Amino acid sequence: MRLDYLSIFPAYFDVLDISLVGKAAINGLVEIHAHDLRDWTHDRHRTVDDTPCGGGAGMVMKPDPWGEAFDEIIGTESDPSVHVIFPAPSGTPFTQSAAAELSSAQRIVFCCGRYEGIDHRVIDYARSMWTVHEVSLGDYVLNGGEVAALAITEAVVRLVPGFMGNPESLAEESFSAGQDGLLEYPLFTRPVSWRGLDVPEVLMSGHHGRIASWRRDESVRLTRERRPDLTDSDSSGIH
């Protein structure tokens, strides 16, 4: 899997060399390339923004640098196997199932906007050439797309076959299919007693049936408390 990041702050992606994603890069599972969008400007000030047509606050990212960057990084041929991701507050909420789908992609290009956003013709052009995803990390406003690109990268790469040392652990995570769409149960480890707080006895019983039942009950309880929206979904085990 090749991952490209287009941003006016490419240093955001230096962190990928440190994290788990860095290990995947070393193992050859993923190839990471960060690019400075300003490398595709031609004026002395390396300008990437301009005032919004129709007025309004802030600045909008000009289409020209993006188009020239696309030509060089992706090419000028249409290819639906290339996935181009535009993080944006107006995007579709990014989910675990979207991460799972993207984990089989061979090429993902993240377009990280800044200012008030990117000229919409950039997205329209990308849609005419590649498979485009306009996604949102959540219902809050960030200053740009970089943090979202990092979060999406981690969510996707950890699902790439061969990345996780113990793929079985993926099955029990919140939001994974194996978890019935429920939140993860509380976790405990040694010491059994810590500052007057004890591990639930059932977890020390060695009785696998009771442990599984306790964990399921806890997942149902937490999901009802914190994510009632998940309890109505078909995939959840709660109805």
Ligand SMILES: CN1CCC[C@H](Cn2ccc3ccc(-c4n[nH]c(N)c4C#N)cc32)C1
């Ligand atoms: C005041 N304005 C409002 C519009 C957005 C401006 C900042 N910005 C520019 C590009 C850009 C990309 C993503 C996000 C973003 N925010 N929240 C999320 N979940 C996102 C995601 N994915 C934010 C962004 C700030």
